[in-house]
Amino acid sequence: MPTATRLRKPFTLAAWPVDRPGNWSKRVNETLEESEIERLRTSVVRGRPFGGDAWVKRTASALGLLSSLRERGRLKKEINE
Numbered sequence: 001m002p003t004a005t006r007l008r009k010p011f012t013l014a015a016w017p018v019d020r021p022g023n024w025s026k027r028v029n030e031t032l033e034e035s036e037i038e039r040l041r042t043s044v045v046r047g048r049p050f051g052g053d054a055w056v057k058r059t060a061s062a063l064g065l066l067s068s069l070r071e072r073g074r075l076k077k078e079i080n081e
Contacts (some may be wrong), residue, residue, distance in 0.1 A: 048065065
């Protein structure tokens, strides 16, 4: 198992729960498009699951995180014209 250092205290990283993809190094070193980076930032800031839309909705529902999918702030009032 690989080891890493954090706060000068060595620790062991957990083993993968599934087999690591064969192209893992290539995947983690790929450049992301700006839209994907923005989705990732939003996920981190809002505590929202990150992935495909259907998976995100299912996972947020299962984990009680549906509020992380809504826009921030109060709902906007509709203006009747």
